[in-house]
Amino acid sequence: MLSQPPLLMNISQQSHPLPSSVSSQQAELKxxxxxxxxxxxxxHHQNFMDAQTAVDWLELHSENFFDPQSPQRFQLNSIAEHxxxxxxxxxxxxxxxxxxNTRHLQALKDLIEEYNPSLVSEHLSxxxxxxxxxxxxxxxxxxxxxxxxxxxxxxxxxxYLGRQILIENPTAYLSFDSSTIHESEFLGxxxxxxxxxxxxxxxxxxxxxxxxxxxxxxxxxxxxxxAVQEIHLAGFxxxxxxxxxxxxDTHGSRVSExxxxxxxEYRQICRAPALIEWDTDIPELDVLLEEAQRAxxxxxxxxxRRVVA
Amino acid sequence: xxxxxxxxxxxxxxxxxxxxxxxxxxxxxxxxPFPAEQLLQLYRNNFYxxxxxxxEACFPTVSALVGEEFFRQLSKKFxxxxxxxxxxxxxxxxxxxxxxxxxxxxxxxxxxxxxATLEWYLENAKTSFHTELFPxxxxxxxxxxxxxxxxxxxxxxxxxxxxxxxxxxxWKAIHSDNPEHNELEQMxxxxxxxxxxxxxxxxxxxxxxxxxxxxxxHYQLIRAFKAGTALSDLVLAADFQQQLSHWISLGVINNFSxxxxx
Numbered sequence: 001m002l003s004q005p006p007l008l009m010n011i012s013q014q015s016h017p018l019p020s021s022v023s024s025q026q027a028e029l030k031x032x033x034x035x036x037x038x039x040x041x042x043x044h045h046q047n048f049m050d051a052q053t054a055v056d057w058l059e060l061h062s063e064n065f066f067d068p069q070s071p072q073r074f075q076l077n078s079i080a081e082h083x084x085x086x087x088x089x090x091x092x093x094x095x096x097x098x099x100x101n102t103r104h105l106q107a108l109k110d111l112i113e114e115y116n117p118s119l120v121s122e123h124l125s126x127x128x129x130x131x132x133x134x135x136x137x138x139x140x141x142x143x144x145x146x147x148x149x150x151x152x153x154x155x156x157x158x159x160y161l162g163r164q165i166l167i168e169n170p171t172a173y174l175s176f177d178s179s180t181i182h183e184s185e186f187l188g189x190x191x192x193x194x195x196x197x198x199x200x201x202x203x204x205x206x207x208x209x210x211x212x213x214x215x216x217x218x219x220x221x222x223x224x225x226x227a228v229q230e231i232h233l234a235g236f237x238x239x240x241x242x243x244x245x246x247x248x249d250t251h252g253s254r255v256s257e258x259x260x261x262x263x264x265e266y267r268q269i270c271r272a273p274a275l276i277e278w279d280t281d282i283p284e285l286d287v288l289l290e291e292a293q294r295a296x297x298x299x300x301x302x303x304x305r306r307v308v309a
Numbered sequence: 310x311x312x313x314x315x316x317x318x319x320x321x322x323x324x325x326x327x328x329x330x331x332x333x334x335x336x337x338x339x340x341x342p343f344p345a346e347q348l349l350q351l352y353r354n355n356f357y358x359x360x361x362x363x364x365e366a367c368f369p370t371v372s373a374l375v376g377e378e379f380f381r382q383l384s385k386k387f388x389x390x391x392x393x394x395x396x397x398x399x400x401x402x403x404x405x406x407x408x409x410x411x412x413x414x415x416x417x418x419x420x421x422x423x424x425a426t427l428e429w430y431l432e433n434a435k436t437s438f439h440t441e442l443f444p445x446x447x448x449x450x451x452x453x454x455x456x457x458x459x460x461x462x463x464x465x466x467x468x469x470x471x472x473x474x475x476x477x478x479x480w481k482a483i484h485s486d487n488p489e490h491n492e493l494e495q496m497x498x499x500x501x502x503x504x505x506x507x508x509x510x511x512x513x514x515x516x517x518x519x520x521x522x523x524x525x526x527h528y529q530l531i532r533a534f535k536a537g538t539a540l541s542d543l544v545l546a547a548d549f550q551q552q553l554s555h556w557i558s559l560g561v562i563n564n565f566s567x568x569x570x571x
Contacts, residue, residue, distance in 0.1 A: 063397040069465065071438045071516030091396020097313035104396055129320040132392040135359050136352065138319065145312055174341035174348040176315070211342055243343050246351070 029084040031057045031118040035273040036295045037086070038288045045075040047285050051082040055292060059086040059275050066107040076115070086119035086230065087112060094153045095126035095140040109161055119230055121166035121199045124150070124187060141176035142186045151193040158194060166229055168199035171207050171249035184222035191227040198223065201232035202262045203255070207247045220266055231274040233263060233295060252280035255291060260298055267302040310336070322349050323356050324389060360388050367402040368428045371421060373483050386412060399436065402429050420474035420498060427476050427504065427520070430468035434508040434518035437466025442511065443557045448565060455567055457541035461534050461553065464563040466508040469531050475500040477522050503528040511560025527552060534562065537569055
């Protein structure tokens with residue numbers, strides 16, 4: 001017969017309790033009109049685990065938080081107690097001709113149900129083919145077939161999640177000759193058909209305007225402003241090729257002056273919350289907060305001019 | 310060409326990079342500021358570079374051992390042969406060690422594959438967050454007749470390695486604050502090492518991971534825990550009680566079961 005292991009009495013039984021479920025607190029934290037947020041990236045998680053850092057709201061990449069036993073989820077439990085959240089997906093591959101990845105969708109649904117974020121968004125793009133993923137947001141031809149397919153997928157996702165999602169306009173370095181619909185019109189029609197909201201990335205519009213010769217002002221005019229529920233502000237990188245220069249959407253630098261200009265123009269008609277997005281070469285948090293402060297200043301100037309007028 | 314055909318061709322272009330694909334590229338009918346091949350190369354670069362960066366972040370010591378340029382070539386071959394099958398990258402390094410052990414230029418360097426194993430286990434330990442403490446009360450409440458069936462469970466993220474090369478010593482040398490350049494050159498590469506890797510979250514409440522050398526006795530004991538050996542067989546091991554206490558306090562063991570492992 002074995003005796004009870006006596007050594008157990010010598011072991012510390014101190015506990016490290018996890019924060020309690022945060023869905024109820026998060027339900028009361030909403031992202032307001034004109035609120036300025038920043039993209040939450042892992043080097044800065046610790047800065048937001050209490051309410052010490054002043055920012056209106058935070059956006060995170062959903063896929064980085066799928067694992068419920070990850071350090072990120074532990075940190076998110078605290079972060080979600082203090083800040084309104086937006087979940088921004090990069091891997092649902094909505095434009096792919098593959099069937100929707102139900103495992104991915106279920107993981108997203110579980111995450112949403114636990115935290116109840118204010119906004120959930122994805123991209124007008126695809127990233128997988130025949131089950132192989134490419135870790136990128138790839139362009140789709142804007143055709144009648146793609147519009148029907150993409151709208152059907154957005155419908156499926158919204159029905160599965162039981163809530164509206166926002167669709168973001170992508171960056172593209174090429175266009176398909178088979179496209180028959182302007183991207184802005186395509187987004188408007190997806191909104192019309194599915195009731196989804198739109199996330200307008202002003203940097204993507206600017207980068208595409210330079211690389212592909214689109215007219216940024218015309219693009220913004222074509223977008224149904226009532227559908228826009230979020231704005232992204234980010235930076236790009238100039239890449240020199242043998243044949244000329246191209247702008248790469250790296251999200252790895254400060255917001256450029258032309259994009260600030262677009263923001264000021266669009267702020268005159270749109271009060272959707274805006275976000276400073278920075279994904280590569282992530283700087284000190286202070287740099288992101290400075291960019292957020294500039295967004296506040298720019299919109300204050302726009303709004304005060306409107307009051308005077 | 311329908312959407313499915315366009316995407317299929319596009320993917321083929323992303324994975325390939327030679328002129329044989331030029332006819333296929335033409336049929337994609339793409340336009341932009343540069344010739345089609347250059348436009349595709351932008352996407353190709355983004356695809357490979359983003360995954361190479363991810364692998365380099367998971368395997369910094371392998372990269373340091375072979376140099377950045379060779380690591381990029383190695384990663385590119387791995388990426389070509391190992392499709393990413395889900396959007397999250399969290400599991401993508403799983404097969405990197407076995408790839409290194411079979412890829413011709415690295416197959417003759419067994420320490421390299423073992424280092425990749427060590428770093429992947431370390432990554433798993435870092436990303437496994439557990440704060441549940443060992444259920445002492447439940448253990449104390451077991452009837453005496455049940456005790457022989459107790460199986461101690463390793464905390465998720467705990468791994469052991471029976472390395473045929475001194476990968477722990479190499480790892481320490483490379484990550485030392487004051488690296489001595491001749492330390493690696495003087496190392497006996499046939500020296501075997503047994504290593505324990507574990508998450509520190511159970512003992513500290515914060516994310517993190519540790520690795521440590523262990524004796525063969527301890528390696529065999531942890532291996533027995535991992536295999537689900539019942540307490541009735543475990544108590545025969547040398548200094549079992551002290552070892553059990555030690556591994557529980559470190560968070561290496563965080564639960565027990567009365568069932569055989571499935």
